[in-house]
Every structure is written in structure tokens, then in C-alpha cells.
Amino acid sequence: MLSERRLEVLRAIVQDYVGTEEPVGSKALTERHRLGVSPATVRNDMAVLEEEGYIAQPHTSAGRIPTDKGYRLFVDRLAGVKPLSTPERRAIQNFLDGAVDLDDVVGRTVRLLAQLTRQVAIVQYPSLTRSTVRHVELLSLAPARLMLVLITDTGRVEQRLVDCPAPFGEAALADLRARLNSRVVGRRFTDVPTLVQDLPESFEPDDRGTVSTVLSTLLETLAEEAEERLMIAGTANLTRSGHDFPLTIRPVLEALEEQVVLLKLLGEANESGMAVRIGHENAYEGLNSTSVVSVGYGSGGETVAKLGVVGPTRMDYPGTMGAVRAVARYVGQILAES
Amino acid sequence: MLSERRLEVLRAIVQDYVGTEEPVGSKALTERHRLGVSPATVRNDMAVLEEEGYIAQPHTSAGRIPTDKGYRLFVDRLAGVKPLSTPERRAIQNFLDGAVDLDDVVGRTVRLLAQLTRQVAIVQYPSLTRSTVRHVELLSLAPARLMLVLITDTGRVEQRLVDCPAPFGEAALADLRARLNSRVVGRRFTDVPTLVQDLPESFEPDDRGTVSTVLSTLLETLAEEAEERLMIAGTANLTRSGHDFPLTIRPVLEALEEQVVLLKLLGEANESGMAVRIGHENAYEGLNSTSVVSVGYGSGGETVAKLGVVGPTRMDYPGTMGAVRAVARYVGQILAES
DNA sequence: CTCTGGCACTCGTACGACCCGAGTGCCAAA
DNA sequence: TTTGGCACTCGGGTCGTACGAGTGCCAGAG
Numbered sequence: 001m002l003s004e005r006r007l008e009v010l011r012a013i014v015q016d017y018v019g020t021e022e023p024v025g026s027k028a029l030t031e032r033h034r035l036g037v038s039p040a041t042v043r044n045d046m047a048v049l050e051e052e053g054y055i056a057q058p059h060t061s062a063g064r065i066p067t068d069k070g071y072r073l074f075v076d077r078l079a080g081v082k083p084l085s086t087p088e089r090r091a092i093q094n095f096l097d098g099a100v101d102l103d104d105v106v107g108r109t110v111r112l113l114a115q116l117t118r119q120v121a122i123v124q125y126p127s128l129t130r131s132t133v134r135h136v137e138l139l140s141l142a143p144a145r146l147m148l149v150l151i152t153d154t155g156r157v158e159q160r161l162v163d164c165p166a167p168f169g170e171a172a173l174a175d176l177r178a179r180l181n182s183r184v185v186g187r188r189f190t191d192v193p194t195l196v197q198d199l200p201e202s203f204e205p206d207d208r209g210t211v212s213t214v215l216s217t218l219l220e221t222l223a224e225e226a227e228e229r230l231m232i233a234g235t236a237n238l239t240r241s242g243h244d245f246p247l248t249i250r251p252v253l254e255a256l257e258e259q260v261v262l263l264k265l266l267g268e269a270n271e272s273g274m275a276v277r278i279g280h281e282n283a284y285e286g287l288n289s290t291s292v293v294s295v296g297y298g299s300g301g302e303t304v305a306k307l308g309v310v311g312p313t314r315m316d317y318p319g320t321m322g323a324v325r326a327v328a329r330y331v332g333q334i335l336a337e338s
Numbered sequence: 339m340l341s342e343r344r345l346e347v348l349r350a351i352v353q354d355y356v357g358t359e360e361p362v363g364s365k366a367l368t369e370r371h372r373l374g375v376s377p378a379t380v381r382n383d384m385a386v387l388e389e390e391g392y393i394a395q396p397h398t399s400a401g402r403i404p405t406d407k408g409y410r411l412f413v414d415r416l417a418g419v420k421p422l423s424t425p426e427r428r429a430i431q432n433f434l435d436g437a438v439d440l441d442d443v444v445g446r447t448v449r450l451l452a453q454l455t456r457q458v459a460i461v462q463y464p465s466l467t468r469s470t471v472r473h474v475e476l477l478s479l480a481p482a483r484l485m486l487v488l489i490t491d492t493g494r495v496e497q498r499l500v501d502c503p504a505p506f507g508e509a510a511l512a513d514l515r516a517r518l519n520s521r522v523v524g525r526r527f528t529d530v531p532t533l534v535q536d537l538p539e540s541f542e543p544d545d546r547g548t549v550s551t552v553l554s555t556l557l558e559t560l561a562e563e564a565e566e567r568l569m570i571a572g573t574a575n576l577t578r579s580g581h582d583f584p585l586t587i588r589p590v591l592e593a594l595e596e597q598v599v600l601l602k603l604l605g606e607a608n609e610s611g612m613a614v615r616i617g618h619e620n621a622y623e624g625l626n627s628t629s630v631v632s633v634g635y636g637s638g639g640e641t642v643a644k645l646g647v648v649g650p651t652r653m654d655y656p657g658t659m660g661a662v663r664a665v666a667r668y669v670g671q672i673l674a675e676s
Numbered sequence: 677c678t679c680t681g682g683c684a685c686t687c688g689t690a691c692g693a694c695c696c697g698a699g700t701g702c703c704a705a706a
Numbered sequence: 707t708t709t710g711g712c713a714c715t716c717g718g719g720t721c722g723t724a725c726g727a728g729t730g731c732c733a734g735a736g
Binding site for chain 3: 023025026027028039043044046047057060061062063
């Protein structure tokens with residue numbers, strides 16, 4: 001077990017390194033922080049911290065930098081979440097309040113988050129699986145061709161073309177539309193499959209094929225939407241990284257283009273709280289020298305999607321976590337209002 | 339006027355520089371290209387080319403590199419468009435054929451273009467202004483609340499909420515829906531305003547307010563869509579740029595997040611042919627050390643949107659132009675089929 | 677008039693020697 | 707357990723040198 005002072009030394013190292021981006025030595029530490037002990041003592045502590053794997057030296061005769069394990073300890077036990085200042089909160093609220101539709105909300109959120117944290121921000125569109133159906137519309141485009149439009153309570157609209165196995169009359173169409181809506185409007189997406197299961201049976205034999213096709217398209221749409229959309233902003237912030245440039249930035253840009261990777265990344269966020277993945281804790285190896293801070297957001301206590309930022313492991317964790325949490329709360333509020 | 343051989347020398351310089359990314363000297367030139375003259379002669383030619391502003395030396399006693407003006411001449415007079423190989427064409431076709439909807443088409447196109455050119459690709463969604471209306475749907479969500487759904491011939495769907503000034507009956511709604519569709523289906527967006535102008539008059543006085551509201555929402559939707567959407571891919575390719583890294587990449591990433599800038603960029607594409615903007619020819623100064631190759635695409639000879647790539651001025655112009663043109667053609671075909 | 681070979685000159689880069697200083701580890705004393 | 711002292715390490719910066727690629731110019735040949 002590490003003594004209180006050693007933890008204090010680790011905290012000081014992390015803070016200084018995050019600020020200066022340079023390895024920090026024992027002397028500099030005692031000067032910048034009121035540790036109440038001499039450099040020599042700090043050196044001893046550092047030796048212990050290094051032995052335990054919390055810090056490392058890039059080269060002999062250089063200062064120390066925190067390891068992933070060091071950051072982990074820092075985040076878990078040494079640092080709180082730094083709340084935003086009141087003006088900052090005000091600015092968030094004002095900025096998000098101007099949004100006109102869902103795309104705009106997500107767009108503003110992601111830009112805001114990128115600007116606040118000066119890192120790459122990722123916002124997932126509100127998930128359909130947690131949402132409810134507001135309306136299902138069926139349009140006849142041609143005798144054997146329908147369009148299915150799904151409207152969700154989060155304001156999202158999805159449409160699909162349906163090719164019918166047989167022509168489908170207007171009367172049957174109206175019938176199907178009415179029955180479908182009476183069953184699924186207001187219901188959870190996850191509940192829909194069982195709710196419509198027996199629907200084909202109540203139609204004329206000739207029409208059952210079409211009804212089944214429509215239903216399976218509907219279910220497909222819901223399922224497919226597990227493949228969620230994302231919005232990204234602030235990639236230019238990657239260039240802040242400093243000197244170790246090209247090697248770091250490349251794989252990150254590549255990862256950012258892989259929706260699947262990003263969804264997994266956000267997916268690791270703990271349902272309830274904030275998730276911080278540091279360096280090698282990230283499954284995707286291109287992100288081994290970055291950290292991801294993510295959290296779920298939603299209206300009314302329910303998580304409908306996630307958002308987060310990607311930045312260098314050497315990041316201001318308390319500040320970043322504060323910004324991420326605050327933005328998640330406000331966007332949740334906005335969604336609840338609309 | 340430059341002699342034939344001097345142009346040949348310029349071409350050789352451009353080609354070598356694009357290949358090696360290093361300033362090219364007179365000796366190397368005569369070795370790699372069969373110019374039929376001695377290095378000394380080439381040196382004289384280079385001196386002239388430099389005087390005319392087509393090439394420059396980074397430092398005294400270094401080789402020459404092309405200037406923007408040099409690339410311009412190269413593109414205009416010295417280089418053709420390099421057609422893709424048959425296997426490449428095949429691959430494009432196969433890849434694009436797998437697309438299931440418009441988002442997918444655009445997504446596949448942009449990724450394909452990024453991969454082919456190894457640069458940053460930008461694809462604009464097919465514009466609504468050039469398209470025709472396939473269907474307009476009106477849904478009643480609440481007594482005084484409608485949803486307007488617009489479906490275009492390019493498969494795009496836009497929806498808008500409409501708050502009515504007064505409750506609007508189902509009968510009137512069906513009436514409006516029918517009349518609206520009979521007038522606008524199959525028509526150009528630009529023609530719609532005049533086509534629906536007198537529609538409110540044919541309704542009961544109580545309903546006219548709502549009809550007008552619906553119509554103005556429809557027209558707004560069409561107009562708003564001048565603000566087009568874009569898709570981007572291949573930002574990781576920016577890291578190929580070489581050594582002059584951070585200073586180059588930063589402003590480009592910033593520009594890529596500014597939809598407005600990008601739309602202007604593509605907008606500069608000549609309606610008919612391909613547009614190549616080299617270095618300082620770009621209005622946006624962050625892109626002063628990059629070139630943009632863009633072209634319109636569309637189905638049936640009509641330009642519905644544009645696509646292009648952004649890369650270093652030192653790019654393979656013939657190859658890039660070939661890829662851009664080919665992709666534009668194929669995506670046009672795909673759109674025509676669907 | 678154009679091309680060519682030769683030659684002196686420039687300058688950027690790579691290499692090695694060198695010094696400096698920050699930082700360390702260890703040890704003996706408080 | 708903490709502290710001050712001390713010898714040691716080693717990365718980074720500076721300087722000087724040698725090298726070589728590339729140039730411009732010039733005189734002579736075609």
C-alpha cells in the first residue's frame with residue numbers, strides 16, 4: 001500500500017506532466033508543490049512509484065512520466081470531477097437551446113464538446129432501441145411497391161422501400177396501417193416483434209405475404225438501427241498532441257473512420273456512470289496511446305445513447321470528465337423538452 | 339513562349355517530384371528521362387523555367403520543385419487524364435453495386451474515392467433542387483399538428499413538423515394530400531412554388547391558414563436544402579503528406595469541419611468538366627498548400643451534386659483526375675438505376 | 677544560335693567531438 | 707525516516723569539418 005505522501009507525489013507528477021508535457025523531476029516537483037519534504041525524499045518515493053509501475057522514465061537521467069497504471073490510479077483515487085464554471089454552464093445551455101431539430105442538437109453537442117475539451121468529440125445519435133414508436137406510415141408508390149416510414153419519439157425518421165410479393169390494394173393498405181399503428185404506437189422498439197407477430201393471420205390469404213414482408217422490413221429497420229449513427233468533431237485538435245506526432249495521429253484518424261470501432265468504444269461506457277479508458281485499456285490498438293472518456297445520456301433517467309471524447313492519455317482528466325458530464329446532462333434535458 | 343523541350347523538362351520535374359517528394363536536379367533528370375540532352379542544357383532550361391515562375395529552389399544549391407504555376411501548366415497542357423485500369427473499373431462497379439440506399443451509396447462512394455486516390459475524399463449528397471418530387475405525404479400527429487414528408491426521385495426523404503394555426507380535419511387533409519401530389523409529383527423542385535401558388539384559394543376559409551402553412555413549410559424545405567450535406571472519408575491519408583506535417587495538416591482538418599468552406603470548394607467545380615484548384619488558387623487560405631480536384635455527377639447528363647478530393651499540391655494529377663472522373667460516372671449510373 | 681563539357685562555387689546535411697545541466701541513485705548522518 | 711552531499715549518466719545543444727549534390731558561367735564545337 002502506498003503512503004499518503006506517495007499518492008500526493010503521484011498526483012503532483014500527473015498534474016505537472018499534463019501541464020508541461022515534459023518529464024518531471026524531483027526538484028521541480030518540490031518547487032511547484034508544497035510537499036513539505038526535500039527532493040531527496042521525493043526521489044525515494046519516486047523510486048517506489050516506479051517499482052510499482054505507476055511512473056516511468058523515458059530515458060535514464062530524465063524526469064518521470066505517469067504510466068497508464070499511474071493515470072488509472074489518479075483517476076480512480078486522486079482526482080475528482082471538476083465542475084464547470086457558471087459562465088461555462090450558461091454558454092452550454094444557450095448554445096444547445098438554439099437547436100432546431102435532432103441533427104442540429106447532435107451537431108451542436110459534438111461541436112460544443114470538442115471546443116470545451118479541446119479534443120476529439122464523438123456523439124452517438126439517440127438510439128432507436130430504447131425509443132418508442134410515434135408513428136408508422138405506409139405509402140403506396142406502385143401497385144406492388146410500398147414505402148415504410150418510421151417516426152420515433154426522438155424525432156428520428158427512417159424510411160424503407162418494400163417490394164411486395166403480390167399487388168396490395170388500397171383498402172388492405174389502410175387496414176394494415178391502422179392495425180399496425182394501433183398496436184405499436186407508443187411502444188418500445190424491443191416490444192414490437194411480439195406485438196405484431198400474429199398480424200398476418202388476420203388478413204386475406206392473398207395479402208399475407210405482403211403483410212409479412214412489411215413486418216419483416218419493419219423489424220429489420222429496428223434491428224439495423226443497432227448500427228447507430230455517430231457524429232464527430234474536433235479532429236483538428238489532434239494536432240495539439242505535441243511532438244510525437246505522425247505515429248500517434250494516424251491510427252486515431254483511422255479509428256475515427258471506423259464506425260464500428262467507435263461504437264464499441266462508446267459502448268464500453270458503464271450504463272450508469274462515466275467510463276474512462278486509459279491507453280492500453282482500449283481494446284483497439286490504434287488507440288493505445290489515447291484515452292477515452294464516455295458517458296451515457298438521455299432524457300428522464302434513461303440512457304438513449306452515449307457521447308465522449310478521445311484525447312491523449314496525457315489529458316486533464318478532471319476537466320474533461322466535468323465537461324463530458326455537463327454536456328451529457330444538458331443534451332439530455334434538451335431531448336426531454338422536445 | 340516556352341519551347342517544346344522546356345515543357346518536357348517541366349513535365350519531367352513534376353513527375354519526378356511527385357514520385358520522390360524531393361527536389362529534383364538536372365543530373366537526376368537526364369538519368370531518369372530520355373531527354374536526349376546533357377545536364378548542362380537542362381540546367382539552362384531550368385533557369386528559364388525558374389525565371390518564368392514555373393519552378394523554384396527551396397535553397398540555393400538544391401534541386402527544383404514545381405510552383406503552383408508550374409502545376410497549373412502541367413495540368414492544363416502537359417498531362418492528360420489517366421484512365422483507370424479495367425480491374426479497377428470492375429472493382430468500382432462491384433463495390434458501388436452493393437449499396438442499399440442513398441446513404442449507403444454516398445458512403446461507399448466517398449470511401450472508394452478516398453481509397454483510390456489515397457487522399458481525402460468529399461462527396462456531396464445529391465441536391466434536391468435539381469431533383470423531382472416522387473411523393474409528398476401528410477400525416478396527422480395531433481389535431482393541429484401535421485408531419486410533412488417529402489420523398490425525392492433520388493431516394494432522399496425529408497420530414498418537417500407543421501404546427502397548424504387551426505385544427506385540420508381528416509377529410510381536408512386527404513384532400514390537400516391528393517391535390518398536392520397531383521400537382522407536384524414528377525415535377526422539378528424549382529417549379530413547385532408556382533405550381534402550388536393558388537392552392538389555398540380552393541379550400542374552405544377556415545382551412546386556408548393551415549394550407550398556406552403547409553405549403554410554406556414545403557417550399558422552405560426545398561430552399562433549405564441548398565444547404566447540402568456532405569460526407570468525408572480518408573482524413574488519415576493526410577498523414578502521408580510527409581515531413582512538413584503539423585503546419586499543413588492542421589488547417590486542412592479545420593477546413594474539413596467547416597461544411598460551408600467545403601461546399602464553396604466543390605461549388606467552384608465547373609458545371610460541365612472537372613475543376614482543379616491548385617494551392618493558392620483556393621480561396622480558403624488554410625488550403626493554400628493543397629489542391630482540390632472536383633467534378634459534378636448526376637444521372638442522365640444532369641449534375642445533381644459534386645464530389646472531389648483534397649490532397650497536397652504535390653499529387654498525381656492524372657491519376658487523381660482519372661479516379662475522380664470514373665467514380666463520378668459510376669455513381670451517376672447507380673443513381674440513374676435506382 | 678544552340679548545345680555541351682568543364683570548372684569553381686554554394687550550401688545543406690551528416691558526422692563526430694564536446695560541454696552542459698538536469699536528474700538520478702546511493703550513502704552516511706541527523 | 708528524512709536529509710544533504712556526491713559521483714554518475716546521458717540526452718540535447720553547439721561547433722567545426724568533410725562531403726556531395728546541385729548550380730551558374732564560360733568557352734568551344736556543331
